[in-house]
Amino acid sequence: MNRRTRTIACEDIATSVADALQYISYYHPPDYIRYLSQAYEREQSPSAKNAIGQILLNSRMAAFGRRPICQDTGLVVVFAKVGMGVRIKSAASFAHLVNEGVRRAYLDPDNPLRPSIVSDPLGRRLNTRDNTPAVVHVELVQGNQIEITIAAKGGGSENKARFTTLNPSASVANWVVDTVSTLGSGWCPPGLISVGIGGSAEKAMLLAKEAMNEPIDMSELLSRGPGNVEEELRIELYERINGLGIGAQGLGGLTTVVDVKVASYPTHVASKPVALIPQCAANRHLTFTLDGKGPAQLQPPDLSQWPQIGPEDLQTTGVRRVNLDGLTREETASWGCGETLLLSGKMLTGRDAAHKRMVDLIDAGKPLPVDLRGRVIYYVGPVRAVRDEVVGPAGPTTSNRLDNFTEKLLAQTGLLAMVGKAERGPAAIASIARYKTPYLVAVGGAAYLISKSIKAARLVAFEDLGMEAIYEFEVQDMPVIMAVDVEGNSIHNSGPIEWRKRMAADSIARNIGV
Numbered sequence: 001m002n003r004r005t006r007t008i009a010c011e012d013i014a015t016s017v018a019d020a021l022q023y024i025s026y027y028h029p030p031d032y033i034r035y036l037s038q039a040y041e042r043e044q045s046p047s048a049k050n051a052i053g054q055i056l057l058n059s060r061m062a063a064f065g066r067r068p069i070c071q072d073t074g075l076v077v078v079f080a081k082v083g084m085g086v087r088i089k090s091a092a093s094f095a096h097l098v099n100e101g102v103r104r105a106y107l108d109p110d111n112p113l114r115p116s117i118v119s120d121p122l123g124r125r126l127n128t129r130d131n132t133p134a135v136v137h138v139e140l141v142q143g144n145q146i147e148i149t150i151a152a153k154g155g156g157s158e159n160k161a162r163f164t165t166l167n168p169s170a171s172v173a174n175w176v177v178d179t180v181s182t183l184g185s186g187w188c189p190p191g192l193i194s195v196g197i198g199g200s201a202e203k204a205m206l207l208a209k210e211a212m213n214e215p216i217d218m219s220e221l222l223s224r225g226p227g228n229v230e231e232e233l234r235i236e237l238y239e240r241i242n243g244l245g246i247g248a249q250g251l252g253g254l255t256t257v258v259d260v261k262v263a264s265y266p267t268h269v270a271s272k273p274v275a276l277i278p279q280c281a282a283n284r285h286l287t288f289t290l291d292g293k294g295p296a297q298l299q300p301p302d303l304s305q306w307p308q309i310g311p312e313d314l315q316t317t318g319v320r321r322v323n324l325d326g327l328t329r330e331e332t333a334s335w336g337c338g339e340t341l342l343l344s345g346k347m348l349t350g351r352d353a354a355h356k357r358m359v360d361l362i363d364a365g366k367p368l369p370v371d372l373r374g375r376v377i378y379y380v381g382p383v384r385a386v387r388d389e390v391v392g393p394a395g396p397t398t399s400n401r402l403d404n405f406t407e408k409l410l411a412q413t414g415l416l417a418m419v420g421k422a423e424r425g426p427a428a429i430a431s432i433a434r435y436k437t438p439y440l441v442a443v444g445g446a447a448y449l450i451s452k453s454i455k456a457a458r459l460v461a462f463e464d465l466g467m468e469a470i471y472e473f474e475v476q477d478m479p480v481i482m483a484v485d486v487e488g489n490s491i492h493n494s495g496p497i498e499w500r501k502r503m504a505a506d507s508i509a510r511n512i513g514v
């Protein structure tokens, strides 16, 4: 190893961070694509297969179009290992240099990313407008280089992070499996579950967060067999989590995780801290090294490794075409759980902040700025449009964050249907059944593909909310799956149960040699 002190220019850090964030906004890691392609081939649940197919097609389109894989372009998380033989030529802090890179990447005019960070999280929750600040972890290590692992972590999967301190004798595997079974699918499976064990509370979380960026190698591990207790746990968790039958987008199916990561660290004799963090289908991370010779040189991945899935492969039989202009309650009542619909016509958008404002207006007895009667609402916060786009990537956001507003909105407005992502909670399902207002899902992680079915976008209300404002979209053949029907039946309840049973029956059949 070269032990001379090396000087690294501040510009190299900012430029490399900006380039890396642009790169991961449109290039999935090839290992994830390889594993997801295998999951697509293997999948037997039609809805889950369709969802994985959409994620793969979206990935290829994003890579060629150099536009974000997902509308949630993430919270930037950096793990920097700074060699003690490095001198950084800068009057500013390391975090400041990273944030300069973040700012440039998110405001890049060719591929603007969605600023999703709010300051004053307890109070006014004001968007910082350039996605700063990043979360930066720095470790001093031997050597004279800086190794930076950078990730853009989606909010939906981050929301499902969990932590516990177990008794030293308790089973980590049981806690992880029980916890994953309660997470629902807002974390956008198929992805990864990463587990950190030991250290202290914050150390366990960091272990899990860092481990999820390691290469995906579950097939290799399964064929060579475990070499230590961490690897034994990885295999057990991989099999048991997939055995839950959650499947892609929680629709029920064979693949919930393509890998499980486990990292551990010595801990107190009385303790067993355990952290769990899911990684969603918008799996975005990259590691690069700076050695004083300029910014990192990032080579595009070999896109021939991306499967050639086209829209024609995603048409399932019996797709129902729906005209949103002139939609009636009789028609929405005929939609059955699990059916694929292609929506055309006008729909409104609205997510967290717009829902809060609308319900505040209802509570204050004031009129809403837009009439929701007879309309369909899509829970989305898109990326800003560029060039000839009418809207940037525009995938669904997690619907159950809006459950608290649902009863009031359905009772007061005459809304006809809702489109979002993942399961609804019991109270929202009861409201859906009470007001006969079904709930549909679009595929989380297929945002660029979905944006291509949006033919026009018009700002309608709450402009100051930025990407959270209410728009009217005109869509053509936007693919969605019926998730909760007007009787309150939910595919997110029935799908996983069905696939869990099928997998259990299959493994019984295998064990008795049928």
Ligand SMILES: O=C(O)C[C@H](O)C(=O)O
Pocket: 071, 072, 154, 155, 156, 157, 186, 380, 381, 395, 396, 397, 398, 444
């Ligand atoms: O913020 C979003 O657009 C989506 C969010 O990441 C979510 O998964 O709910």
